[in-house]
Amino acid sequence: GESVGLHLPTLSVQEGDNSIINCAYSNSASDYFIWYKQESGKGPQFIIDIRSNMDKRQGQRVTVLLNKTVKHLSLQIAATQPGDSAVYFCAENRAEYGNKLVFGAGTILRVKS
Amino acid sequence: DTEVTQTPKHLVMGMTNKKSLKCEQHMGHRAMYWYKQKAKKPPELMFVYSYEKLSINESVPSRFSPECPNSSLLNLHLHALQPEDSALYLCASSPDNYDTEAFFGQGTRLTVV
Numbered sequence: 001g002e003s004v005g006l007h008l009p010t011l012s013v014q015e016g017d018n019s020i021i022n023c024a025y026s027n028s029a030s031d032y033f034i035w036y037k038q039e040s041g042k043g044p045q046f047i048i049d050i051r052s053n054m055d056k057r058q059g060q061r062v063t064v065l066l067n068k069t070v071k072h073l074s075l076q077i078a079a080t081q082p083g084d085s086a087v088y089f090c091a092e093n094r095a096e097y098g099n100k101l102v103f104g105a106g107t108i109l110r111v112k113s
Numbered sequence: 114d115t116e117v118t119q120t121p122k123h124l125v126m127g128m129t130n131k132k133s134l135k136c137e138q139h140m141g142h143r144a145m146y147w148y149k150q151k152a153k154k155p156p157e158l159m160f161v162y163s164y165e166k167l168s169i170n171e172s173v174p175s176r177f178s179p180e181c182p183n184s185s186l187l188n189l190h191l192h193a194l195q196p197e198d199s200a201l202y203l204c205a206s207s208p209d210n211y212d213t214e215a216f217f218g219q220g221t222r223l224t225v226v
Contacts, residue, residue, distance in 0.1 A: 031212065032212040034214055034215075036217075041219075042219055042220075043117075043203050043205075043217035043218050043219045043220050044156065044203070044217045045217070046214050046215075046216065049214055051212065089155055089156075093212055098161070098163065098168055098169065098211065099144050099161060099163065099168075099207060099209075099211055099212075099213070099215075100158060100161065100169055101146070101158065101205075101215055102158065103155035103156050103157075104155060105154075105155055106153075106154075106155050
């Protein structure tokens with residue numbers, strides 16, 4: 001069936017290193033993707049988004065890459081900090097359903113000091 | 114104001130109780146959402162309102178009843194819930210109904226006893 005999923009459930013990185021969180025999606029009709037960060041006890045917080053007519057987008061310390069050929073999305077965090085520790089979700093907007101934002105399984109990022 | 118405000122933050126209710134969750138935003142957003150999130154799982158879409166009309170119902174049981182009184186408010190009425198309905202209920206809003214980021218509230222932690 002259609003799904004948005006993640007390859008790695010938990011990622012541990014050393015403070016100062018770069019982090020890469022991956023996401024696979026199966027619906028080739030999806031045209032908009034978002035990365036969210038969720039800290040314990042809080043709602044998801046928008047990090048960065050990308051539309052399907054782009055393959056890369058950069059923000060402050062974060063970069064999202066989109067490979068439509070293999071239906072793969074990644075989030076790169078530069079110089080990871082302890083405050084980056086959280087669960088990261090990719091979300092896919094399925095255009096044929098209007099605004100139906102579907103979340104992937106999530107990756108736990110742990111930053112070691 | 115870039116916030117989505119949810120009340121209450123915590124709610125404990127019995128299986129015979131009737132309660133309501135409330136969500137408010139003053140960003141002028143025209144799409145509003147209810148999500149349910151169980152521990153260590155991604156948010157699952159329940160309902161989407163677009164321009165105050167219900168546009169998506171993800172086959173949610175009738176013991177959950179959404180209501181959108183105006184463009185700033187979204188309610189979720191609860192009746193005869195089961196213990197397995199205990200979860201974090203998240204409200205979100207977005208500017209319109211297509212390919213735009215959704216802003217999330219902090220959620221209501223619901224416990225059904």
